[in-house]
Amino acid sequence: MELNKDIDQFDIPLAKRTYLNNSNSTLLKKLLIFSPFIFLIFSVAALRFIRNLELIPLNNLKFQVERNHDARILGHLPYNETPKEKLVLIEPNIEVHMDMRDSLLKMREEAKKDGIYLIFLSGYRSINLQKDIFYSLKSIRNQEAAERARVSAPPGYSEHSTGFAIDIGDATQRETDFEPDFENTDAFRWLIKNAAKFHFKLSFNKDNRYIDYEPWHWRYEGSIEALKVFERSNRKLQN
DSSP: OHHHHHHHTSOOOOOOOOOSOSTTHHHHHHHHHHHHHHHHHHHHHHHHHHHHHHHHHHHHHHHHHHHHOSOOBTTBOOOOOOOGGGEEEEETTEEEEHHHHHHHHHHHHHHHHTTOOEEEEEOOOOHHHHHHHHHHHHHHHOOOHHHHTTTSOOTTOOGGGGTOEEEEEETTOGGGTTSGGGGGSHHHHHHHHHGGGGTEEESSOTTOSSSOOOTTEEEEOOSHHHHHHTTTGGGTTTO
């Protein structure tokens, strides 16, 4: 019987059932009846709160993806080839878009009045010509595509295909043609000071992280068509 005594030491009280007979019973019944609806309201509010917390970073991520999705290849934006009927010859072997011809020639004449002699090195280039230039560099320079793209755009990704780009040199310092040293010429200093008056802009400055600095490469933005062509580039997505 010693075992029963030990068991009796664990005095487990009887569970007491409470009946809703007191003055609070009506209130408790109402709470029990409406508790599913209260739970539903709080659940909806909680779900909305969680959803908002989730949407904020997702929306930001979506914006970032759209912002970065600009169809670049090796740092270059795509450009359509301008139709032949929109090109005009300004010098032997140099064609440009008709919209920029007058401004370009006027800029050269104004520079001459200041004792600066601009020379045009390259204007419009077809996609096929750009293809030859880009891929020929592989054998000449023994460089991978990413390296070549820093100095030459892949075909279909060159501003020259639009007819709105022009490479400019100093007629008195031809050794600086297509060279960063062009920035040390009187011609470049004059362009930096005056080119905007004629709606020309340096395309690839020293801050560009994709493409090497090209002080000789300028583009025209003096017509609606030109502004449309370079609209994406002017968003400064490369920075």
